[in-house]
């Protein structure tokens with residue numbers, strides 16, 4: 020059984036440098052103290068060292084405040100010594116520190132340690148660096164671990180998931196490997212196939228080369244045939260065309276007959292005479308033709324000249340008409356008599372107009388200058404008057420305050436009748452007193468009047484002098500005022516005059532400016548008009564001169580036209596004569612040409628006969644050679660085809676060789692890929708993983724079965740424990756609660772959530788009234804609530820304490836009335852008294868055969884309270900060797916003292 024021995028604390032909450040050491044008593048330790056002295060701190064320290072749970076606010080607020088300690092570093096310590104559930108002495112130590120550096124504060128925990136001493140005094144230590152401190156503490160205290168989670172199954176499921184994620188990859192590798200192998204086989208087949216094809220192609224290529232050689236040899240023999248054919252073909256063609264062009268019937272005789280006929284004809288007299296005449300006529304015709312040509316050429320030339328002359332004449336007439344129209348227009352415009360020399364008249368008129376324009380400009384300039392002078396003078400006058408007015412006004416504005424000031428001084432002087440009191444000592448002789456009236460302060464007044472009186476050094480003298488001075492001063496002021504007023508009147512008059520005359524001058528100025536503007540406008544438009552007229556006249560003169568120059572170039576050519584027309588007529592007549600002559604000669608030629616025709620026909624027939632004979636020889640030869648040439652053509656075609664086939668085979672071989680290279684590369688690549696570990700070992704890896712997965716799944720099945728059993732056991736365990744708790748609760752309530760309203764209380768549990776693997780329960784505390792269970796929440800008093808919670812804690816500790824029968828109660832009597840405090844005290848007393856025996860013995864109707872009864876235990880109780888009544892009860896009941904008393908000093912630091920007597924602890928509250 021675990022048992023607490025001591026707790027040592029420093030630097031926690033209100034505990035400062037002075038260590039709090041609590042040596043726990045068995046069975047009861049009482050820690051007593053008023054509010055805020057550190058009672059809960061003790062419970063929190065116990066909780067932290069045993070479970071690692073920190074109160075809200077974390078480490079920062081748990082460690083004693085640096086400001087309160089007035090230190091930049093506060094070191095905190097919690098150390099608990101206890102007997103572990105297996106009987107060893109264990110000392111657990113946790114050290115923390117709060118450090119302030121500048122404005123920054125840091126809190127840190129040092130390494131936690133556990134020192135274990137076995138019954139032989141051998142010591143071993145554990146550090147939080149190598150072990151889970153909290154887990155170890157729970158083990159040492161023997162508190163059973165409440166929850167068996169399904170972490171293992173989860174881990175297995177996670178592993179299966181990761182295997183499941185891996186398997187497709189491995190499968191992929193296997194599939195890849197199969198595919199790659201298939202590809203490899205395919206490429207190897209292809210390489211073999213190509214190799215065979217290349218061999219076949221090479222063989223075919225060699226055969227074809229042999230055939231090609233044969234064909235080429237034959238073609239070399241045919242070259243002569245080709246040359247012959249090339250010569251014969253055009254010759255035969257030529258003969259055929261000649262024969263076709265000889266459009267004469269075949270001669271009905273032999274070649275010699277035709278020759279005899281021709282010779283007969285050539286030797287006849289008629290043929291010779293006709294021939295001579297024909298030659299003469301031919302010469303005549305040539306001559307006439309040349310004359311005709313010459314004449315027609317001349318006609319064309321004359322006709323061209325005539326056309327040009329006619330066009331010039333038309334142009335000249337048009338110009339004459341245009342000039343005459345222009346002259347009429349000009350005559351009409353300027354009133355010139357029709358027969359006058361227009362150019363001369365216009366030039367004269369132009370020079371007159373030029374002079375007029377110059378004169379006009381001069382006169383306008385003069386007028387402008389005159390009126391500009393008038394305007395400028397008017398402006399000067401106005402400017403002078405305006406500046407005069409401004410000057411006068413400023414003089415007037417200066418006069419106004421001077422007059423006002425004089426008027427003020429005068430009225431002031433008139434109202435002052437006696438001299439101001441003055442002591443001789445206080446007034447300097449040289450200067451007039453500053454507080455004297457204005458007039459007297461002037462230098463001349465001072466010397467002339469007032470100074471005489473004053474200088475006498477007597478007050479009477481001063482008064483007389485002052486009176487004289489005042490008279491003089493007032494006279495001077497009046498005179499000055501009159502002068503200023505007269506000056507003002509004169510200035511006002513002058514300003515008025517200026518105001519009167521200024522508008523007249525301005526009106527005159529405006530009138531003259533308008534006149535000047537009008538004059539400028541008129542002069543501009545007049546000058547424009549004159550300029551336009553002169554320009555117009557210039558234009559006329561220019562046009563007339565242009566007409567004259569054009570007409571000067573186009574002379575009257577009537578005679579030329581007439582003579583050309585006559586020449587053309589004569590030449591036409593000569594043409595006609597020549598054509599008649601030529602017609603006559605042609606008619607004569609026709610009459611003598613029959614003999615010639617006869618001779619020509621005979622000659623053509625002879626020629627046709629000769630050509631026919633030639634063709635009779637050549638055409639069969641051509642046919643023969645052509646036939647030979649045809650077979651040569653076939654050979655050429657064959658050569659071409661063989662050449663092409665050879666080339667195709669060569670290309671195919673090249674292409675396949677290239678393909679072979681590419682295929683070899685792919686084969687190498689696939690072999691390299693297949694030699695990679697992931698492909699090489701893919702099947703094995705897949706098999707291993709698959710086996711792993713199956714094993715894991717089997718494990719999950721087993722674990723699920725195990726889980727089910729454990730879960731059922733937990734449910735059973737839970738049910739049993741709840742029954743035990745409720746049994747104890749019922750018993751405790753009956754003993755402690757004195758009222759007769761609530762019969763008993765119990766904890767009700769209900770399973771929530773549908774997840775079988777995450778079973779959880781909702782708990783509620785119910786009270787039984789008239790055999791009916793009612794939820795206690797919000798239906799009971801604060802006292803009933805506190806009582807119920809203490810009893811529940813006792814029951815829970817009783818049932819779940821396991822090998823750790825230690826119960827610490829913090830303020831168990833809060834909100835309880837004195838009667839209930841007494842009852843709680845009695846209950847705790849009984850609990851302690853019977854802790855060494857079976858708990859059933861302190862139940863009123865204990866039934867030792869009940870399966871719900873918990874086991875025997877040695878309860879160690881720690882009661883932390885401020886309640887003196889409870890302390891009194893417990894002290895008297897258990898008579899502990901000592902109690903602990905907590906107090907707090909004026910600096911807010913807690914202190915702990917041991918009290919041997921009850922009175923000492925009572926003194927805590929009187930201090």
Ligand SMILES: Nc1ncnc2c1ncn2[C@@H]1O[C@H](COP(=O)(O)OP(=O)(O)OP(=O)(O)O)[C@@H](O)[C@H]1O
Nearest residue numbers: 032033054055056057058059060080081082083084
């Ligand atoms: N980090 C800290 N540093 C210094 N003092 C602190 C710190 N945290 C809390 N305290 C003070 O410690 C005192 C003890 O608090 P604790 O809760 O332990 O008192 P208590 O005796 O349980 O009071 P009560 O009976 O009122 O519950 C309080 O006065 C509180 O102000």
